[in-house]
Amino acid sequence: MMWRRLPPSRMLVMFEAVIQCGGVTRAATTMNVSQPSVTQTIRQLEEHIGVPLFDRTVRPLRLTEAGRLLHEATYSGFNNIISAIDEMSWLKGSSVRPCTVAAPVGFATYWLMPRLAHFSAQYPDYPVNVLTTQEGAPLLSPRVDIAIRFGSGPWTDGQSDNLFDERIRPVCSPALARKSTDNNIPFDNVTLIHVEFNDSRWTSWDEYLQMTQRPKRGIRNSLHFTNYVQAAQAALDGRGLMLGWRSITYDMEREGRLVPMYGDAVAAKDSFVLVRKFDSRNKSVELLAGWLIEKAKCY
């Protein structure tokens, strides 16, 4: 009876695509369909639900509050299903049970994934699965061997090891930094790149300005994104100043693609913790957990 309200997955997939690509047109090209097709599909979805998902009074379409809600739900919902399928596929071929690690989406994208590539190269016989979550503290479960949580803990449902504290500071592209210093542009005139999260633990620009005792900014000179991927891209393109989370921008800073600018680093309230099952008979769990902890040290 529950599926009466469930929209066809096509629509939800399109919806996600539009969000990811940041616009109908781009979504259309990446999905290999025409632009009107996407518009139609989104309309159908909105009709199906009965609520507008996008704000049409602004041109690169932006999510409404309702849209953001749905986005969160579908994103993690699909992730659940897909990662289960992945796991099953592995389970079919090799008899080696893969190790599944759950992590918050930003951490997974910018810290975990790049490193996992190395891990897989080093230990090709130990398959690893990543389950991204919208929440900061994924639970251990039959399907999750390692959970990486952002918070204060302590957690008692498994063996926990601290990975690192989180630190935040403004960063931007080297080009923008040079331009700013050369022309002596004051902080207040620089475009700020915002990421709209619902998680209260993620420090926002507003909070940062407050913590560093700077005046609050208006909506002038600001770019808004709903995910870190786009925001980071905008920063790399030199379109503004982003609040750089250490776990997310560290690699990019090291490569010189982003540089700290305008202001000090601020410690986040919480830190990242790796929690693994107590009784993991699975060798790969121990191996991967140790490996990640090691990587976190030298970071």
Added chain:
Amino acid sequence: MMWRRLPPSRMLVMFEAVIQCGGVTRAATTMNVSQPSVTQTIRQLEEHIGVPLFDRTVRPLRLTEAGRLLHEATYSGFNNIISAIDEMSWLKGSSVRPCTVAAPVGFATYWLMPRLAHFSAQYPDYPVNVLTTQEGAPLLSPRVDIAIRFGSGPWTDGQSDNLFDERIRPVCSPALARKSTDNNIPFDNVTLIHVEFNDSRWTSWDEYLQMTQRPKRGIRNSLHFTNYVQAAQAALDGRGLMLGWRSITYDMEREGRLVPMYGDAVAAKDSFVLVRKFDSRNKSVELLAGWLIEKAKCY
């Protein structure tokens, strides 16, 4: 890129229906399609994934390990999406923000839902949403105002109040109980109704037998189910002896539809705890939380 592996929702919905109805034929009738259609759809899904989902060597089709995995994922995944949509629909009509409570599936079905019916009757102006989870400890999140958890805590992400401890004892229908006592049937000859959960915190028959120092049973005389709904139905029909969780079977016991039989109650390791957000500006959260705690007392 992630949707490459996502099967059409039709298939997943059918899959869920087959599980819920406990068979292809029954699923067909409840979904208003022909039986071959269902068979087809399931085959397509299995092809899509590349893994058999059902064990065909047994006649009322049973889930394989892989199937169980997928079931869990889709169930909670869809639940996420649907409850988000529900919430949005409410949000459209009335400006009163609904209160969303997340709870483990068994608790939600058998304890929460029946009581919520009364709550809604009493306070029609306070809409309530239920989000069922496969795990025992749902998190608070922007979308979840109240989380009901089964575990040992303590949890610090919100204000927590104990609801009640869990207790387990064998129960069956009055008819079966009478027949057993009349004919002096020994415990070892009674059919046991099993529920297959992956959550280690749910005590199984094996554990119960061990705790009460009875001999372990073979697979003879046993019925297996994957969810409590079916299992409870089987118990009500007098088809065997079920391990009755207080939170689940209490109402049915009070109505005389189930009676305790063969053996003592055993305390579960953990208890149910209600966790609500610290700063709930939402009146309905406070109201509902207090109401539930009150109900839990007199139960």
Added chain:
DNA sequence: AGTTATGATAGGCTAGGAGTTATAATGATG
């Protein structure tokens, strides 16, 4: 073993989903 209940297979048909092109409308930008 015979009977019943349940699921699998084959083949054919049709409705409507999903996409296309062409064009208009509207916000962003300078």
Added chain:
DNA sequence: CATCATTATAACTCCTAGCCTATCATAACT
């Protein structure tokens, strides 16, 4: 204000996904 970029609307086409009937195969039950 002019131009560009992006999204909305309309009308039409196509094809395939999904369903059905009919029949067969096999497990469960007694």
